[in-house]
Amino acid sequence: MTHDHDLVLRPTPAQTEAALNPPPGRTGGDLVVETLAALGATTVFGLPGQHALGLFDALRRSDLRYLGLRVENNAGFAADAYGRITGEAAPLLLSTGPGALTSLPALQEAAAASAPVLAISSQVPVAGLGGGRHGYLHELPDQAASFRGVVKSVHTVRTQSQIPSAIEAAWKSALSAPHGPVWVEIPQDVLLAQTAIPVVTGGDAFPEELVPRPELTAVAADLLSKAARPAIVAGGGVVRADASGKLRQLAERLQAPVVTTPGGKGAFPWNHPLSLQSWIEDRHTTDFLEDADVLLVVGSGLGELSSNYHTFKPRGRIVQIEADLGKLESNHPALGIHADARLALQALLETVPAREDATAADRVRELLAKVADRIASQELTLEQSVLASVRRALPADSPSFWDMTILAYWAWSAFDAKGPNHMHSAQGAGGLGYAFPAALGAAAADPTRPVLAVSGDGGALYSVAELATARQYGLNVTWLIVDDGGYGILREYMTDAFGEATATELTRPDFVALAESFGVPGVRTTPENLEQDLAKALAAPGPSVVLLPAVLRMFAPTHLG
Numbered sequence: 001m002t003h004d005h006d007l008v009l010r011p012t013p014a015q016t017e018a019a020l021n022p023p024p025g026r027t028g029g030d031l032v033v034e035t036l037a038a039l040g041a042t043t044v045f046g047l048p049g050q051h052a053l054g055l056f057d058a059l060r061r062s063d064l065r066y067l068g069l070r071v072e073n074n075a076g077f078a079a080d081a082y083g084r085i086t087g088e089a090a091p092l093l094l095s096t097g098p099g100a101l102t103s104l105p106a107l108q109e110a111a112a113a114s115a116p117v118l119a120i121s122s123q124v125p126v127a128g129l130g131g132g133r134h135g136y137l138h139e140l141p142d143q144a145a146s147f148r149g150v151v152k153s154v155h156t157v158r159t160q161s162q163i164p165s166a167i168e169a170a171w172k173s174a175l176s177a178p179h180g181p182v183w184v185e186i187p188q189d190v191l192l193a194q195t196a197i198p199v200v201t202g203g204d205a206f207p208e209e210l211v212p213r214p215e216l217t218a219v220a221a222d223l224l225s226k227a228a229r230p231a232i233v234a235g236g237g238v239v240r241a242d243a244s245g246k247l248r249q250l251a252e253r254l255q256a257p258v259v260t261t262p263g264g265k266g267a268f269p270w271n272h273p274l275s276l277q278s279w280i281e282d283r284h285t286t287d288f289l290e291d292a293d294v295l296l297v298v299g300s301g302l303g304e305l306s307s308n309y310h311t312f313k314p315r316g317r318i319v320q321i322e323a324d325l326g327k328l329e330s331n332h333p334a335l336g337i338h339a340d341a342r343l344a345l346q347a348l349l350e351t352v353p354a355r356e357d358a359t360a361a362d363r364v365r366e367l368l369a370k371v372a373d374r375i376a377s378q379e380l381t382l383e384q385s386v387l388a389s390v391r392r393a394l395p396a397d398s399p400s401f402w403d404m405t406i407l408a409y410w411a412w413s414a415f416d417a418k419g420p421n422h423m424h425s426a427q428g429a430g431g432l433g434y435a436f437p438a439a440l441g442a443a444a445a446d447p448t449r450p451v452l453a454v455s456g457d458g459g460a461l462y463s464v465a466e467l468a469t470a471r472q473y474g475l476n477v478t479w480l481i482v483d484d485g486g487y488g489i490l491r492e493y494m495t496d497a498f499g500e501a502t503a504t505e506l507t508r509p510d511f512v513a514l515a516e517s518f519g520v521p522g523v524r525t526t527p528e529n530l531e532q533d534l535a536k537a538l539a540a541p542g543p544s545v546v547l548l549p550a551v552l553r554m555f556a557p558t559h560l561g
Helices: 013-020 027-037 052-059 070-087 103-114 160-175 188-192 213-227 238-239 244-254 285-288 339-348 362-378 381-393 406-414 435-445 468-473 486-497 513-518 530-539
Strands: 041-047 063-068 090-094 119-125 154-156 182-187 230-234 258-261 296-298 316-322 335-338 400-402 423-425 451-456 477-485 523-524 542-550
Touching: 013 027, 027 052, 027 103, 027 160, 041 435, 052 090, 052 119, 052 188, 063 468, 063 513, 070 090, 070 103, 070 468, 103 119, 119 160, 119 188, 154 160, 160 244, 188 244, 188 362, 213 296, 213 339, 230 244, 230 285, 230 339, 238 244, 238 339, 238 486, 244 339, 244 542, 258 285, 285 362, 296 339, 316 339, 339 468, 381 406, 381 530, 400 406, 400 435, 406 423, 406 486, 423 435, 435 451, 435 468, 435 477, 451 542, 477 530, 513 523, 513 542
Parallel strands: 041 063, 041 090, 090 119, 119 182, 154 182, 230 258, 230 296, 296 316, 316 335, 400 423, 400 451, 451 477, 477 542, 523 542
Antiparallel strands: none
């Protein structure tokens, strides 16, 4: 009797010959790049360092495309965006110690946003592993310990024969729901040593699917079918799972209004009759969701932003679909379904009957009218006009990347992403400097569309070195920098809380002249000319900078009173 697990793929004669006679001059570094190529990688990001030279030398003998950034953290942001845009695991190649540690904020953002990043770092020689104090350059007692609280999984290699399996395991981990960053570290001497191991020609690149438990989806379907006022919160998990189409089908079948979180931007059509858009930081929206007798939360943990800063107090039942097991019921009791959003929504579509509700669209219009009246009463015409100009200038199919800046905070609520996986921001971990290097990664993933990055002057200073990267590779990114003279949102927070701000004012460069010094065209614009200048920059091939000097204000919060 033959079992499936007894079946082994037999090598072809050509594969056998190649295995018995591998080409000379290969090293452990070659095993790394061969494994990446066998798994389907085509592009890698990173920054070389002394311990990682064996890895980077191997790139010269491979067909992998390399994009080198100027700061490891920025390389991590670029890999993050590449993973978000393509859905593939984005390799990030780093050196030991300072190089590795500098990537931590980017990996935290990738973890928060479920972006698949495969970070591969060098390590001190094998003899230095284990916490001894040998005095190697870049030595840490336990380098991997710095990453265990950030990434999904850690894989430490000690011999060359471990390299293909460790990278394959990490690849699967990065792409298993929920997607996220993973960490592989390989000692310097393992990367440099000659190898007789055959060329890596294959690998299983397909992770197992996270399917919902049928008894739970049956209960969820029953709750939703009997609901009088169902509503849906769509989070980033819908976008990562490519489940927007199924979300729309279910919402229309249930006649359930849908609000998207900042991470779920674009998961539901902005102007759909059932769309509550993204005004989740609004008390009117919070009231609406609290009034739902059954609230379906898909791909969100209902964290700080998505709960209007934990002021959301539901009165009905919650059904929560979430791929991250730790987020199930982490903030509110719920019928928790641990599953990939796409598979769980499909299960509900197969069992939930259609319901009629003539009031749903009217209730949505009433809610959006209340929100519009609230914003209109605050006389924020400059902010609304700037955001509207950006939307009109940006092609509908172009992705945009937003730093932690006031215009981005507006965009979380008020910007129509025009589709899933189009708008990305650093709101997951909340670190500065994300937008421009992330946009470079997106441009590398798809050079056919212009990409927009939006930063404040403070966040821009985290990323100015990457103007050299944009110029070197001719990446099609337009960088809009809103210059308000400092950390504008912190200035506003501190003034509101303490009466005056401290440590928020910044000396800035002439951003246009700085861009031009890198060979990147720049233009200084005004709110009145922004749409025209931004559209012109986006239409031109290659990188560009548009500088908008403007002091913007946030709309008043609704969670404080």
